[in-house]
Amino acid sequence: MWESLVSWLQGLGAEYGVDPVTYAVIYLGAAPLFFGSTVWLVRSLRRRGPIGLPLLSTAIFFSAPTVYVFAAGRDLPAWVYILLVALAIIGAVIAARRVRNRARQAGP
Numbered sequence: 659m660w661e662s663l664v665s666w667l668q669g670l671g672a673e674y675g676v677d678p679v680t681y682a683v684i685y686l687g688a689a690p691l692f693f694g695s696t697v698w699l700v701r702s703l704r705r706r707g708p709i710g711l712p713l714l715s716t717a718i719f720f721s722a723p724t725v726y727v728f729a730a731g732r733d734l735p736a737w738v739y740i741l742l743v744a745l746a747i748i749g750a751v752i753a754a755r756r757v758r759n760r761a762r763q764a765g766p
């Protein structure tokens with residue numbers, strides 16, 4: 659199993675031109691944050707609370723290794739660009755809504 663993981667990481671480095679060790683560190687570092695964000699998202703859904711930030715957090719930590727490949731790599735598939743643009747748009751919409759809601763609460 660270890661050999662398969664090392665082989666996969668080396669192949670990633672060769673295919674996309676990134677450092678396999680850096681990718682592995684980001685991947686392993688983002689995993690617990692992704693799972694924590696997923697728990698946050700599920701709790702928000704169960705409580706019928708706002709899900710914008712938990713959803714954005716989950717998406718960011720899910721895509722963190724992909725963002726590294728985007729920033730440092732080459733020859734990425736089209737879905738990577740679509741995902742990153744979608745995350746940026748979602749983040750902007752969530753931020754705008756929060757600012758608008760806080761401005762309403764503050765009053766005129």
